[in-house]
Each structure stands twice: as C-alpha cells, then as structure tokens.
Amino acid sequence: MTRDPGYNFAYLDESTKRMIRRAILKGVAIPGHQVPFGAREMPLPYGWGTGGIQVTAAVIGPADVLKVIDQGADDTTNAVSIRAFFRRVAGVATTERTAEATVIQTRHRIPERALTENQILVYQVPMPEPLFRLEARIAETKRMHALADYGLMHVKLYEDIARHGHIATSYNYPVMVNGRYLMSPSPIPAFDNPKMDRMPALQLFGAGREKRIYAVPPYTSVRSLDFEDHPFRPIRAPHACTLCGARDSYLDEVLTDDRGGRIFVCSDTDHCAERQASREAAE
Amino acid sequence: MSNALLSARGLVLRFGRIAALDGVDLDIWPGEVVAIVGESGSGKTTLLRALSGLVRPEAGSVTYAGQDVLAMGEAARRDLMRREWGFVHQNPRDGLRMGVSAGGNIGERLMAVGARHYGNIRAEATAWLQRVEIDPDRLDALPRTFSGGMQQRLQIARTLVTRPRLVFMDEPTGGLDVSVQARLLDLIRALVAELGLAVLIVTHDIAAARLLAHRIVVMRHGRVVEEGLTDRVLDDPQHPYTQLLVASVLAA
Numbered sequence: 001m002t003r004d005p006g007y008n009f010a011y012l013d014e015s016t017k018r019m020i021r022r023a024i025l026k027g028v029a030i031p032g033h034q035v036p037f038g039a040r041e042m043p044l045p046y047g048w049g050t051g052g053i054q055v056t057a058a059v060i061g062p063a064d065v066l067k068v069i070d071q072g073a074d075d076t077t078n079a080v081s082i083r084a085f086f087r088r089v090a091g092v093a094t095t096e097r098t099a100e101a102t103v104i105q106t107r108h109r110i111p112e113r114a115l116t117e118n119q120i121l122v123y124q125v126p127m128p129e130p131l132f133r134l135e136a137r138i139a140e141t142k143r144m145h146a147l148a149d150y151g152l153m154h155v156k157l158y159e160d161i162a163r164h165g166h167i168a169t170s171y172n173y174p175v176m177v178n179g180r181y182l183m184s185p186s187p188i189p190a191f192d193n194p195k196m197d198r199m200p201a202l203q204l205f206g207a208g209r210e211k212r213i214y215a216v217p218p219y220t221s222v223r224s225l226d227f228e229d230h231p232f233r234p235i236r237a238p239h240a241c242t243l244c245g246a247r248d249s250y251l252d253e254v255l256t257d258d259r260g261g262r263i264f265v266c267s268d269t270d271h272c273a274e275r276q277a278s279r280e281a282a283e
Numbered sequence: 284m285s286n287a288l289l290s291a292r293g294l295v296l297r298f299g300r301i302a303a304l305d306g307v308d309l310d311i312w313p314g315e316v317v318a319i320v321g322e323s324g325s326g327k328t329t330l331l332r333a334l335s336g337l338v339r340p341e342a343g344s345v346t347y348a349g350q351d352v353l354a355m356g357e358a359a360r361r362d363l364m365r366r367e368w369g370f371v372h373q374n375p376r377d378g379l380r381m382g383v384s385a386g387g388n389i390g391e392r393l394m395a396v397g398a399r400h401y402g403n404i405r406a407e408a409t410a411w412l413q414r415v416e417i418d419p420d421r422l423d424a425l426p427r428t429f430s431g432g433m434q435q436r437l438q439i440a441r442t443l444v445t446r447p448r449l450v451f452m453d454e455p456t457g458g459l460d461v462s463v464q465a466r467l468l469d470l471i472r473a474l475v476a477e478l479g480l481a482v483l484i485v486t487h488d489i490a491a492a493r494l495l496a497h498r499i500v501v502m503r504h505g506r507v508v509e510e511g512l513t514d515r516v517l518d519d520p521q522h523p524y525t526q527l528l529v530a531s532v533l534a535a
Contacts, residue, residue: 151395154399227400228401229400
C-alpha cells in the first residue's frame with residue numbers, strides 16, 4: 001500500500017505525534033488518570049472519533065495492521081472512512097479480522113475475541129469525565145480525582161437502585177482502575193466491562209473535543225463499581241444470534257420490516273462471520 | 284486547657300480594610316454546645332468558616348484533637364470533614380443535593396467513608412429520617428418536594444449519619460417561620476444530647492442560643508467582646524455591647 005506523499009506519515013506532524021506520545025506515556029504510568037493534551041483539528045467532525053484517530057496516528061507504524069470498528073461493525077461509515085483515511089495517509093495494511101490486527105480503533109465496543117499482548121485497543125471517547133453528570137465544575141472533579149473522593153459515584157448507583165430496583169446503567173458503566181482512579185470506559189456496553197479487567201492488550205482512550213487521553217496498561221485491574229448486595233451484572237439480550245447462533249456474544253436488535261419483525265444479531269461482525277464460516281466448514 | 288476538642292488562637296483575617304477576625308481565641312470541649320452571637324458583619328460566619336478550614340486565616344492557629352488543622356493537607360482535611368466533622372448550612376440548598384433523593388442525600392456520607400451495602404445504607408437512611416421526624420415513605424422523594432423545615436431536618440440527618448464529634452451550624456434556623464424554628468431547635472437539642480456532640484452554632488437569635496448553648500461567645504467587629512456560661516452572659520451581661528444585644532430582644 002502506498003501512502004499519499006502530500007501528507008506526513010499518519011497525517012499529524014512529528015512534533016504533534018511526540019506531544020501525544022508523551023500524554024500516552026503519562027497515561028500509561030498513571031492508569032485511569034486523564035492527561036490533558038493539545039488535540040488538533042482533524043479532517044472529521046467532533047464526535048466521529050477525533051480523539052481516537054489522533055491516538056492511533058501517534059502509535060501506528062508502517063508495519064502495523066489496522067482494524068476499525070464502530071459499534072462492533074467493520075462495515076459502517078465511520079469504520080470504513082477511518083480505515084480509508086489511514087490507508088491513504090499512512091499506507092498501512094487494514095483488516096476486518098480481529099486476530100490479524102495490531103492496532104484496533106473502536107467506537108463503543110470491545111471485540112468478542114480475546115485480545116493479545118501484541119495488540120493495542122484505541123477507544124474513541126466522547127466524554128472522558130465519569131463524574132460529569134454528577135458534578136458540573138471541572139475544577140471540583142479534578143480535586144475529587146486527586147483525593148480519590150468518589151462517594152458521589154456511588155450516590156448515582158444508589159439512586160439507580162432506588163428508582164429502578166437495579167443498577168440501570170447499561171453502557172458507560174463507571175470502573176475503578178488499579179484500585180485508584182475512577183474511569184469512564186467510554187460508552188461501551190456494561191457487557192464489555194469485564195473484558196477490560198487484566199486485558200493483555202494495551203488500552204488507550206482519546207477524547208478529541210475534551211482534549212484528554214487516558215490509558216489502561218496490560219494486565220491492570222479494572223473493576224466495575226457496585227454494591228455488595230447489588231453486584232455488577234453484565235447485561236445482554238437473552239437471545240441467540242440469528243446468523244451464527246451465538247449465545248455468549250453482545251447482540252444488536254435489528255428491525256426487519258414494518259410489521260414488528262425483528263432479529264437479534266451479533267454486534268461484532270467479524271466474530272459473527274468467523275462463527276458462520278466455521279459452521280459452514282463443519283457441515 | 285489541653286484537652287479541648289477544637290481550639291483556636293489569635294485568628295486574624297481581613298477583607299481589605301475590614302478586620303473580619305481580629306485576634307480571636309476560642310476553645311470547644313467534647314460534648315459542649317457553644318453559640319456565637321453578634322450582629323450581622325461581626326465576623327461570626329467568618330469565624331465558623333476559618334475554624335472548619337473553609338477559609339484560611341492570615342494568622343493564628345486552629346488545633347483539632349491535637350492536629351494542626353491549617354497545616355493539614357486537603358485530603359486529610361476532607362477526611363476529617365467526612366468522618367469527624369459536620370457542617371449545617373443556613374440554606375439547606377447549600378448542604379443538600381437537590382437532584383438526589385432523601386435517601387441518597389443521607390447515604391452520601393456513608394458511601395464516602397466506604398459503605399458498600401445498599402440494604403444497610405437504606406436501612407440507616409430510613410432510621411435517620413425517622414429520627415429527624417420525616418415520614419420514611421419520603422425516602423425516595425427529592426428534597427425539592429420538601430418544605431423548608433423538612434429540608435433543614437434532612438440536612439441535619441445527612442450531616443449526623445456518620446456520627447461526627449463536632450458539628451458547625453451556620454444559623455440553622457434562619458429563614459424558617461417561628462413554629463418550625465421551635466421544632467427544629469427542639470430536635471437539635473435532643474440529638475445533641477443523645478449523641479454527645481460538640482456543636483459550634485452561629486446565630487443572631489438570642490432565644491435560640493439560650494435554648495441550645497452551654498456557653499455563649501459574643502462577637503463584635505471581629506473580636507470576642509464577652510464569653511461565658513449562657514445564663515451568666517444573658518442574665519448579667521458585662522460588656523456594653525452585650526447589654527445592648529440582650530436588651531434588644533423582643534419579648535413575646
């Protein structure tokens with residue numbers, strides 16, 4: 001794959017990439033801590049992954065293989081555009097196979113296949129501050145992080161149980177990283193939270209509009225907050241995938257007609273395709 | 284003097300040319316209720332804020348149970364604020380989270396000090412609602428649906444749930460009508476006696492001070508002009524300003 005010679009490798013200039021790498025290193029050194037960085041204007045709108053794309057640009061090398069997923073799918077607009085972007089500005093190989101990728105940029109999902117030490121998972125983060133809806137003052141949230149003063153987050157969970165009878169937060173479920181920092185896992189479903197715990201792959205989080213980077217190094221403890229008598233439960237639709245029959249993957253509900261017809265399919269398209277292929281091979 | 288719970292020496296704080304605190308000394312012993320009285324602008328509230336670490340005085344020292352409060356880091360001070368101290372604001376809106384249910388408000392301090400059992404937190408919150416005479420059925424109601432007096436009682440429940448040793452109260456009965464004030468004062472008096480709290484209460488209501496306090500400190504222009512047992516100060520005021528203050532109380 002040849003890259004467009006009109007751009008520096010991976011779009012950003014070298015000093016910007018160094019600035020982002022410094023933020024990433026600091027983030028890795030303090031797991032879960034939000035590090036401010038000078039986010040650049042990127043050729044896509046805020047909310048489409050400007051933070052993730054900058055982190056990817058800073059860590060990707062010519063030998064890397066990039067996979068981009070949006071809500072688990074490889075074939076959605078955002079995923080296709082970002083893959084095309086890096087093919088053009090970095091000339092890197094891209095893939096839809098989780099197993100073959102070395103860098104995976106994701107919006108709102110963690111792949112079903114367990115990741116390895118040779119992979120980096122880059123999350124696109126709309127709002128890095130987990131206390132954002134509870135405490136409006138950023139200066140105060142910073143102080144709360146500094147002092148590990150996280151009682152307020154439990155007040156939110158308490159209110160959930162008092163109102164709904166269970167913790168009703170089904171995505172963006174707050175986690176404690178390394179027993180110290182409260183972290184927003186970006187809006188992944190709570191179903192994916194357990195995959196973050198002691199994951200062998202490096203996890204990097206980029207928030208472009210909010211100009212924050214944070215990280216979870218490999219094999220770091222990531223614990224979902226809960227109560228002793230209301231333990232954390234990963235939630236998934238109680239169905240099997242219509243296409244591959246999986247009963248253990250995260251499902252999307254898809255409407256099929258205007259008369260109430262609906263099916264449940266795996267949100268991770270690569271996982272689903274792999275299972276369908278192996279089932280056909282077995283037949 | 285050495286076994287005082289909280290003691291302040293030589294507190295000075297100026298706002299521009301105005302001396303809000305001008306060399307204030309104060310001691311509070313465990314289980315004692317001390318009222319600070321004085322007119323508006325006499326430095327009562329500033330003294331409360333300086334003692335509780337909310338503002339930093341320019342000079343002087345504050346010692347709590349042998350620790351230097353002003354030298355303490357913010358983490359240690361917040362921990363003290365959560366476990367050992369309580370602060371009841373004049374306006375319950377400053378002390379409550381208005382968007383969080385009554386139970387959540389009471390539970391916040393418990394969760395901040397590590398309570399992680401929903402059932403226990405809820406049971407404790409229910410018990411405290413009963414203690415401050417709020418119907419336990421209102422456990423999941425938002426404070427904004429409460430009356431002013433109920434909000435103030437809820438704030439007291441939220442403050443006392445972790446059983447602090449020292450509570451600062453800034454005009455807790457201000458802005459309430461007279462019958463509600465009387466009920467609130469009664470409640471505070473009962474809880475203070477039951478829990479053996481030390482309380483530093485700021486008020487301009489001499490009657491409230493007489494009802495609650497063991498000792499009275501009279502402030503004027505940032506100085507303590509008179510100090511002594513409640514009945515002594517109110518029945519036999521020595522300083523001309525205290526005499527004026529006591530004489531200006533309206534008899535019903």
